Amino acid sequence: TLFRSDMVKDIINEEETQFLKTLTRGRRILDRKIQSLGDCKTIPGDTAWLLYDTYGFPVDLTGLIAEERGLLVDMESFEEERKAAQLKSQGKGMGDEDMLMLDIYAIEELRSRGLEATDDSPKYNYKSDANGNYEFEGIVATVKALRREKAFVDEVTSGQECGIVLDQTCFYAEQGGQTYDEGYFVKEDDISEDKTEFTVKNAQVRGGYVLHIGTLYGRLRVGDKVRLYIDETRRRPIMSNHTSTHILNFALRAVMGEADQRGSLVAPDRLRFDFTAKGAMTTAEIKKTEEIANEIIREAKTVYAKDCTLAAAKAIQGLRAVFDETYPDPVRVVSVGIPVEDMLADPSSPAGSVTSVEFCGGTHLQNSSHAGPFVIVSEEAIAKGIRRIVAVTGEIGRA
DSSP: OHHHHHHHHHHHHHHHHHHHHHHHHHHHHHHHHHHHTTTOOEEOHHHHHHHHHHHOOOHHHHHHHHHHTTOEEOHHHHHHHHHHHHHHHTTSSSOHHHHHSOOHHHHHHHHHTTOOOOBOGGGGOEEEOTTOOEEEOOOEEEEEEEEETTEEESEEETTOEEEEEESBOOSOOBBTTBOOOOEEEEETTOOSSSOOEEEEEEEEEETTEEEEEEEEESEEETTOEEEEEEOHHHHHHHHHHHHHHHHHHHHHHHHHSOOOEEEEEEOSSOEEEEEEOSSOOOHHHHHHHHHHHHHHHHTTOBEEEEEEOHHHHHTSTTOBOOTTOOOOSSEEEEEESSOHHHHHHSTTSTHHHHSOEEEOOSOOOSBGGGGOOOEEEEEEEEETTEEEEEEEOHHHHHO
8 A cells, every 4th residue: 555655646746747847838838928919918819728728728827827917818719719629529520630640642742852751860869877867869850841631731820730740850750569759849040039839749650751740839831940859758768668678578588488579569657568378477477577577677787779781680599579570671679788789790699598689669778777677567368379468667666
């Protein structure tokens, strides 16, 4: 009960921190809007709705702040925006993301314009200290395409949901079982008081183009430059869970002999791993798997990652890959504890059987100890011959 109450406290504290960050961003936008009003004494309803809908900023709070400054909120317009959003959510028409997503025709259109695939290598640009604190590098990128209502447009304005393709990004687009990054962009060289900000709610990759999906505050045109900020409090536990998924895969093989991966999910609050097995794991097997995983974490092993040719990578003895998966060439290899270069130099060495080594394009920790405690929450059947493990790490695992 004490453990559970501590876990609840941790979760509440984390939620509170996240909410306060969101409120701070909302307040910043409201302050900028007020500064830009000039002699006008009314905060537009669409601004109040955007603050509420995107930032969770209560309209009562907007009203109080407005009152302090001798201003009013256009509540009639706010209600119109709210009703329009309700109608949208009731399914009157296609889903917003369907209207934004890149289909084969959109991809072809971008290619015909000569637009190169998004450079998403900056998603790997981060450093860490011995305590597992990470510093993520922000970048400035150029807007290459804007998408709204199944069409590319030259400009988007406040309150509009849209998809943005950049020349480069540090956001991780959902793939390989790892969920997407969230965060925001701020327009560079914005001389107005009322700065343009784009909230990223999703990131997907299609045909090599990373599409950042979200809501805009301000005005944005193709060719504009934006500074990117990922939600670090979301990315960091995702990294713990992804590296721990690799460690779990290795631990399962050590305990079960054969356990081939059949799927996975890496989210901020948990990891899920599906694998082949003849039957349910015994309590002793689950405990042993957990012990091996935690031992690797305690050993504080460096996590190595390197892009190499598919043929060279496939030659590494003991390397794990997902059955029936098609991998790119070159492919990224992630190894816990042994440099990838050493394995490439001597592919028949037993390295692959004594550590975790896999094909993976995900964002990982730089040291296994940064994952914190690893705890298996459940083990169950999801289909004939396939079992599923759900586990937690870090602060949630500690609770």
